[in-house]
Amino acid sequence: MNLIGRLTGRRGLATTAVACAAGxxxxxxxATRGWQDLVTNQPAPLPPITKHRTGAEIAPWLPALGVVxxxxxxxxxxxxAAARLVVGALLILSGAGVVAAALVTLGDDVKVVWPLLCALGGLVVLAAGLVTMRAGRSWPGMGARYERPVAPQTNEKNEPKPGRPASQAELWDALDRGEDPTTGDRP
Structure with a gap:
């Protein structure tokens, strides 16, 4: 069985989300580490000036893509469902953007370790996006307790339709009115 086939259910969702956050x-x-040292020589009695440039200074879009x-x-x-597929596509794009931006900066006296680590993080984000596109539909959503409550159904006269109340609050309200909420009968 392939790796993506094992990344279904809650475990797959958690693994992919943690890997994406780690990347x-x-x-x-x-992106915040020193990638390049620029040395400017000065006249004889003065020492040379060394300026340290971070990855964010060389490629300003790296931190933005990392935040995305x-x-x-x-x-x-x-x-x-469909919204998760959109998130997966955005992860693919941001991961590819990070890899491209990090690898383009190589050369010109850039320290190799930080751009490569940045590219590695981008590859992890890209892989999380690919796994999301492939297995994201099989992952569970958040619980129903986070969703907006359903409005009670009413008839033409804007009176509640007979039937079971939809929420706990409606059950208690029915009991307060003297109704039996377990039956569909209304007094």
Missing amino acids: AALVLLA ALAGAGALLATR
Whole structure:
């Protein structure tokens, strides 16, 4: 059985969301480290000036893409069905953007370790997006307690239709009115 086939259900959702968050954190960490040292020579008695440039200074979109990926990790937990596929597509795009931005900066006296770690984080985000596109429909959504309550059904006269109340509050309200909420009968 392939890896994506094992990433179904709650375990697959949790694994993918944690991997996406870890990849995004790696991107954000690597983008804030010193990638390049620029040395400017001065006249003889003065020492040379060294300026350290971070990955965010070299490629300013790296932290933004890292934040998008981090938000996508949270969105994986909060969405379902078609919306989760949109999140997966955004994760693929942001992961590919991070990889491209990190690898383009190689050369020109750039320290190799931070761009490669940034690209690795982007690959993890990209992989999380691909897994989401492939297995995201089989993952469960959030519980119903987070959804908006359903409005009670009414007839033409705007009176409640007979039947079982939809929520706990309606059950108690029916008892307060002297109705038996377990039957469909109304007095």
